[in-house]
Amino acid sequence: MKKALFTGTFDPYTIGHDSVVRRALTFMDEIVIAVVERNVHKQSLFSNEQRVKMIQDLYADEPRVNVLPFHNLAVDFAKEQGAQFIIRGVRSISDFEYEKEMAEMNKRLSGIETILLLTEPELACVSSSMVRELLSYGKDVSAFLPKGMKLLKG
16 A cells, blocks of 8 residues: 655645645645644744634545644654655745755665655646635635635634
8 A cells, every 4th residue: 555645734635635645645645734733933823723623624525535733754754644655745946955855864864765746737837825824814815715715714
């Protein structure tokens, strides 16, 4: 069984994140969406509990997706979950450079392979940071959220 970990802050979870998961499900048997409990580099709009719940609700009918909070290194959590792979999305060259270095370090630390999925061109501009900013100005962000996703109060 091929199992992958997909990590992120997901504040909020976007159509780009959903695209990565749905595409990875075409070659993975199971995906654990690992929601970072606290990112010291970002101020969260939604609590960790809200982020986990929103994503769990989105995939309620998909038994091959499990959504869990985590607070340790991704490779350690991947091992705890029995995942052989880490899935990451790449939107730009700068994303690629960062993800390449992280993948190499993760491989060295654990032997776990990272699979990079290139974002579809029409989704390259979508990021949680942009969606958070639009929300802060009271804009409708539904076009940037997966169909059926409901935002809990932030």
